[in-house]
Protein backbone atom coordinates (compact mmCIF):
# COMPACT_ATOMS: atom_id res chain seq x y z
CA UNK A 462 0.00 0.00 0.00
CA UNK A 463 1.38 3.43 -0.92
CA UNK A 464 1.81 5.86 1.98
CA UNK A 465 -0.39 8.94 1.90
CA UNK A 466 -0.02 11.99 4.09
CA UNK A 467 -2.57 12.54 6.86
CA UNK A 468 -3.64 15.72 5.05
CA UNK A 469 -4.40 13.80 1.86
CA UNK A 470 -6.43 11.19 3.71
CA UNK A 471 -8.28 13.78 5.79
CA UNK A 472 -9.27 15.64 2.63
CA UNK A 473 -10.57 12.48 0.95
CA UNK A 474 -10.70 9.32 3.11
CA UNK A 475 -11.56 7.09 0.12
CA UNK A 476 -8.56 8.22 -1.91
CA UNK A 477 -6.10 5.50 -0.82
CA UNK A 478 -8.59 2.69 -1.45
CA UNK A 479 -9.48 4.03 -4.91
CA UNK A 480 -5.81 4.52 -5.74
CA UNK A 481 -5.04 0.86 -4.91
CA UNK A 482 -8.14 -0.39 -6.77
CA UNK A 483 -7.34 1.59 -9.91
CA UNK A 484 -3.78 0.26 -9.96
CA UNK A 485 -5.23 -3.26 -10.14
CA UNK A 486 -7.85 -2.62 -12.83
CA UNK A 487 -7.33 -1.49 -16.43
CA UNK A 488 -8.93 1.82 -17.44
CA UNK A 489 -12.67 1.90 -18.08
CA UNK A 490 -13.58 1.13 -21.71
CA UNK A 491 -16.58 1.54 -24.00
CA UNK A 492 -18.84 -1.41 -24.81
CA UNK A 493 -21.00 -0.38 -27.74
CA UNK A 494 -24.53 -1.79 -28.06
CA UNK A 495 -26.25 -1.73 -31.46
CA UNK A 496 -29.59 0.01 -31.94
CA UNK A 497 -32.48 -2.48 -31.67
CA UNK A 498 -33.15 -2.15 -35.42
CA UNK A 499 -30.58 -1.47 -38.14
CA UNK A 500 -30.52 -1.03 -41.91
CA UNK A 501 -27.87 -1.67 -44.57
CA UNK A 502 -25.85 1.56 -44.10
CA UNK A 503 -25.38 0.61 -40.46
CA UNK A 504 -21.99 -0.95 -41.29
CA UNK A 505 -20.77 2.54 -42.24
CA UNK A 506 -22.18 3.95 -39.03
CA UNK A 507 -20.41 1.28 -37.00
CA UNK A 508 -17.16 2.02 -38.84
CA UNK A 509 -17.59 5.71 -38.03
CA UNK A 510 -18.25 4.91 -34.36
CA UNK A 511 -15.11 2.77 -34.18
CA UNK A 512 -13.14 5.63 -35.76
CA UNK A 513 -14.19 7.82 -32.84
CA UNK A 514 -11.99 6.18 -30.23
CA UNK A 515 -11.23 2.96 -28.38
CA UNK A 516 -14.16 0.54 -28.24
CA UNK A 517 -13.53 -2.76 -26.47
CA UNK A 518 -16.63 -4.63 -27.63
CA UNK A 519 -19.66 -4.36 -29.86
CA UNK A 520 -22.88 -6.15 -28.99
CA UNK A 521 -25.32 -7.02 -31.75
CA UNK A 522 -28.66 -6.48 -30.01
CA UNK A 523 -31.41 -6.69 -32.60
CA UNK A 524 -34.93 -7.09 -31.38
CA UNK A 525 -38.05 -8.38 -33.13
CA UNK A 526 -36.35 -10.24 -36.00
CA UNK A 527 -35.48 -13.92 -36.32
CA UNK A 528 -32.05 -15.48 -36.03
CA UNK A 529 -31.66 -15.90 -39.84
CA UNK A 530 -32.16 -12.17 -40.37
CA UNK A 531 -29.79 -11.38 -37.49
CA UNK A 532 -27.19 -13.73 -39.00
CA UNK A 533 -27.42 -11.92 -42.35
CA UNK A 534 -27.08 -8.53 -40.68
CA UNK A 535 -24.20 -9.79 -38.56
CA UNK A 536 -21.82 -10.77 -41.35
CA UNK A 537 -20.35 -7.37 -42.37
CA UNK A 538 -20.49 -6.10 -38.80
CA UNK A 539 -18.60 -9.10 -37.45
CA UNK A 540 -15.95 -8.70 -40.14
CA UNK A 541 -15.55 -5.02 -39.34
CA UNK A 542 -15.16 -5.81 -35.64
CA UNK A 543 -12.57 -8.50 -36.40
CA UNK A 544 -10.60 -6.06 -38.59
CA UNK A 545 -10.62 -3.49 -35.76
CA UNK A 546 -9.93 -6.03 -32.97
CA UNK A 547 -13.23 -5.22 -31.31
CA UNK A 548 -14.92 -8.17 -29.57
CA UNK A 549 -18.15 -9.13 -31.33
CA UNK A 550 -20.80 -10.15 -28.81
CA UNK A 551 -24.22 -11.57 -29.67
CA UNK A 552 -27.15 -10.67 -27.46
CA UNK A 553 -29.69 -13.18 -26.10
CA UNK A 554 -28.86 -16.37 -28.00
CA UNK A 555 -26.17 -18.91 -27.18
CA UNK A 556 -27.08 -20.87 -30.33
CA UNK A 557 -26.71 -17.82 -32.57
CA UNK A 558 -23.38 -16.90 -30.96
CA UNK A 559 -22.18 -20.44 -31.73
CA UNK A 560 -23.52 -20.36 -35.31
CA UNK A 561 -21.76 -17.04 -36.00
CA UNK A 562 -18.53 -17.94 -34.22
CA UNK A 563 -18.96 -14.77 -32.16
CA UNK A 564 -16.47 -13.74 -29.50
CA UNK A 565 -19.15 -14.04 -26.89
CA UNK A 566 -22.75 -13.84 -25.81
CA UNK A 567 -24.68 -11.57 -23.47
CA UNK A 568 -27.35 -13.34 -21.43
CA UNK A 569 -30.25 -11.75 -19.60
CA UNK A 570 -31.74 -13.56 -16.63
CA UNK A 571 -34.08 -15.52 -18.90
CA UNK A 572 -31.78 -15.93 -21.91
CA UNK A 573 -30.02 -19.11 -20.80
CA UNK A 574 -27.50 -20.51 -18.38
CA UNK A 575 -23.89 -19.23 -18.45
CA UNK A 576 -22.72 -22.82 -17.78
CA UNK A 577 -24.52 -24.03 -20.88
CA UNK A 578 -23.00 -21.11 -22.84
CA UNK A 579 -19.53 -22.07 -21.62
CA UNK A 580 -20.04 -25.68 -22.65
CA UNK A 581 -21.20 -24.76 -26.13
CA UNK A 582 -18.93 -21.75 -26.82
CA UNK A 583 -15.75 -22.91 -25.12
CA UNK A 584 -13.23 -21.47 -22.69
CA UNK A 585 -12.28 -18.37 -24.69
CA UNK A 586 -15.84 -17.08 -25.21
CA UNK A 587 -16.78 -13.90 -23.38
CA UNK A 588 -19.98 -14.58 -21.46
CA UNK A 589 -21.82 -11.66 -19.88
CA UNK A 590 -24.81 -11.75 -17.59
CA UNK A 591 -27.41 -9.08 -16.74
CA UNK A 592 -27.61 -8.65 -12.97
CA UNK A 593 -29.89 -5.58 -12.75
CA UNK A 594 -29.28 -4.03 -9.31
CA UNK A 595 -28.72 -7.35 -7.54
CA UNK A 596 -25.57 -8.31 -5.67
CA UNK A 597 -26.98 -11.81 -5.33
CA UNK A 598 -27.47 -12.25 -9.09
CA UNK A 599 -23.96 -10.94 -9.71
CA UNK A 600 -22.35 -13.40 -7.31
CA UNK A 601 -24.41 -16.21 -8.86
CA UNK A 602 -23.25 -15.17 -12.34
CA UNK A 603 -19.65 -15.13 -11.17
CA UNK A 604 -20.01 -18.60 -9.71
CA UNK A 605 -21.59 -19.81 -12.95
CA UNK A 606 -18.46 -18.75 -14.83
CA UNK A 607 -19.49 -15.42 -16.36
CA UNK A 608 -16.68 -13.22 -17.74
CA UNK A 609 -18.46 -10.04 -16.73
CA UNK A 610 -21.52 -8.95 -14.79
CA UNK A 611 -23.72 -6.09 -15.99
CA UNK A 612 -25.54 -3.73 -13.63
CA UNK A 613 -28.24 -1.26 -14.65
CA UNK A 614 -30.15 0.70 -15.54
CA UNK A 615 -28.20 3.60 -14.03
CA UNK A 616 -30.18 6.34 -15.77
CA UNK A 617 -33.49 6.63 -17.63
CA UNK A 618 -33.28 5.27 -21.16
CA UNK A 619 -35.51 5.25 -24.21
CA UNK A 620 -33.67 2.31 -25.79
CA UNK A 621 -35.44 -0.24 -23.63
CA UNK A 622 -38.16 -0.42 -21.00
CA UNK A 623 -36.34 -1.03 -17.75
CA UNK A 624 -37.74 -2.21 -14.42
CA UNK A 625 -34.57 -1.96 -12.32
CA UNK A 626 -32.53 1.04 -11.24
CA UNK A 627 -28.93 0.63 -10.08
CA UNK A 628 -26.80 3.04 -8.05
CA UNK A 629 -23.04 3.60 -8.53
CA UNK A 630 -22.45 2.08 -5.07
CA UNK A 631 -23.14 -1.40 -6.49
CA UNK A 632 -20.13 -0.92 -8.78
CA UNK A 633 -17.82 0.16 -5.97
CA UNK A 634 -19.04 -2.72 -3.82
CA UNK A 635 -18.37 -5.16 -6.66
CA UNK A 636 -14.87 -3.94 -7.54
CA UNK A 637 -13.82 -3.86 -3.90
CA UNK A 638 -14.66 -7.55 -3.50
CA UNK A 639 -14.21 -9.18 -6.91
CA UNK A 640 -11.71 -9.20 -9.77
CA UNK A 641 -14.36 -10.14 -12.36
CA UNK A 642 -15.09 -7.12 -14.61
CA UNK A 643 -18.34 -5.21 -14.22
CA UNK A 644 -20.32 -3.35 -16.88
CA UNK A 645 -22.58 -0.37 -16.26
CA UNK A 646 -25.55 0.09 -18.62
CA UNK A 647 -28.66 2.18 -19.06
CA UNK A 648 -29.01 5.78 -20.23
CA UNK A 649 -25.27 6.46 -20.02
CA UNK A 650 -24.03 9.57 -21.79
CA UNK A 651 -20.70 11.38 -21.87
CA UNK A 652 -22.24 13.93 -19.48
CA UNK A 653 -23.43 11.49 -16.80
CA UNK A 654 -20.73 8.78 -17.04
CA UNK A 655 -18.22 10.20 -14.54
CA UNK A 656 -19.79 8.79 -11.32
CA UNK A 657 -19.88 5.30 -12.87
CA UNK A 658 -16.23 5.49 -13.89
CA UNK A 659 -15.26 6.83 -10.46
CA UNK A 660 -17.22 4.02 -8.81
CA UNK A 661 -15.07 1.50 -10.68
CA UNK A 662 -17.03 0.38 -13.76
CA UNK A 663 -14.73 -1.61 -16.03
CA UNK A 664 -16.94 -0.99 -19.06
CA UNK A 665 -19.67 1.47 -19.97
CA UNK A 666 -22.26 -0.17 -22.22
CA UNK A 667 -23.77 2.53 -24.40
CA UNK A 668 -26.25 2.66 -27.24
CA UNK A 669 -28.38 5.80 -27.65
CA UNK A 670 -25.68 8.27 -26.68
CA UNK A 671 -23.58 7.09 -29.62
CA UNK A 672 -26.15 6.31 -32.31
CA UNK A 673 -28.31 9.38 -31.58
CA UNK A 674 -25.45 11.84 -31.16
CA UNK A 675 -26.27 15.07 -33.03
CA UNK A 676 -22.91 15.02 -34.84
CA UNK A 677 -22.96 11.31 -35.66
CA UNK A 678 -21.58 8.13 -34.09
CA UNK A 679 -17.93 9.06 -34.47
CA UNK A 680 -18.50 12.16 -32.36
CA UNK A 681 -20.66 10.06 -30.04
CA UNK A 682 -17.75 7.75 -29.21
CA UNK A 683 -15.19 10.57 -29.11
CA UNK A 684 -17.32 12.44 -26.56
CA UNK A 685 -16.73 9.67 -24.00
CA UNK A 686 -12.92 10.00 -23.97
CA UNK A 687 -12.68 12.56 -21.13
CA UNK A 688 -15.19 10.66 -18.96
CA UNK A 689 -13.35 7.36 -19.38
CA UNK A 690 -10.20 8.65 -17.73
CA UNK A 691 -10.65 7.45 -14.16
CA UNK A 692 -10.19 10.31 -11.72
CA UNK A 693 -9.24 9.08 -8.27
Ligand SMILES: Cc1ncc(COP(=O)(O)OP(=O)(O)O)c(N)n1
Pocket residue numbers: 492520522552553567568569570572589590591611612613621644646666
Ligand atom coordinates in the same frame (compact mmCIF):
# COMPACT_ATOMS: atom_id res chain seq x y z
C1 LIG B 1 -23.95 -5.32 -21.47
C2 LIG B 1 -25.41 -5.58 -21.36
N1 LIG B 1 -26.01 -5.48 -20.16
C3 LIG B 1 -27.32 -5.71 -20.04
C4 LIG B 1 -28.06 -6.07 -21.14
C5 LIG B 1 -29.53 -6.37 -21.00
O1 LIG B 1 -29.79 -7.75 -21.27
P1 LIG B 1 -31.28 -8.32 -21.04
O2 LIG B 1 -31.64 -8.10 -19.62
O3 LIG B 1 -31.34 -9.70 -21.54
O4 LIG B 1 -32.18 -7.40 -21.95
P2 LIG B 1 -32.11 -7.29 -23.54
O5 LIG B 1 -30.89 -6.52 -23.91
O6 LIG B 1 -32.05 -8.66 -24.13
O7 LIG B 1 -33.35 -6.55 -23.92
C6 LIG B 1 -27.41 -6.15 -22.37
N2 LIG B 1 -28.06 -6.50 -23.51
N3 LIG B 1 -26.09 -5.93 -22.45
Ligand SMILES: Cc1nc(C(=O)O)sc1CCOP(=O)(O)O
Pocket residue numbers: 494591593612613614615617618619620621623646647648649666667668669670
Ligand atom coordinates in the same frame (compact mmCIF):
# COMPACT_ATOMS: atom_id res chain seq x y z
C1 LIG C 1 -30.03 -3.01 -23.34
C2 LIG C 1 -30.19 -2.38 -22.03
N1 LIG C 1 -30.19 -3.11 -20.88
C3 LIG C 1 -30.36 -2.36 -19.80
C4 LIG C 1 -30.42 -2.89 -18.43
O1 LIG C 1 -30.69 -2.11 -17.49
O2 LIG C 1 -30.20 -4.09 -18.28
S1 LIG C 1 -30.54 -0.72 -20.15
C5 LIG C 1 -30.36 -1.03 -21.80
C6 LIG C 1 -30.40 0.03 -22.85
C7 LIG C 1 -29.01 0.57 -23.15
O3 LIG C 1 -29.11 1.54 -24.11
P1 LIG C 1 -28.84 3.11 -23.81
O4 LIG C 1 -27.38 3.28 -23.67
O5 LIG C 1 -29.39 3.79 -25.05
O6 LIG C 1 -29.62 3.48 -22.61
Ligand SMILES: [Mg+2]
Pocket residue numbers: 552553567568569572
Ligand atom coordinates in the same frame (compact mmCIF):
# COMPACT_ATOMS: atom_id res chain seq x y z
MG1 LIG D 1 -31.62 -10.50 -23.35
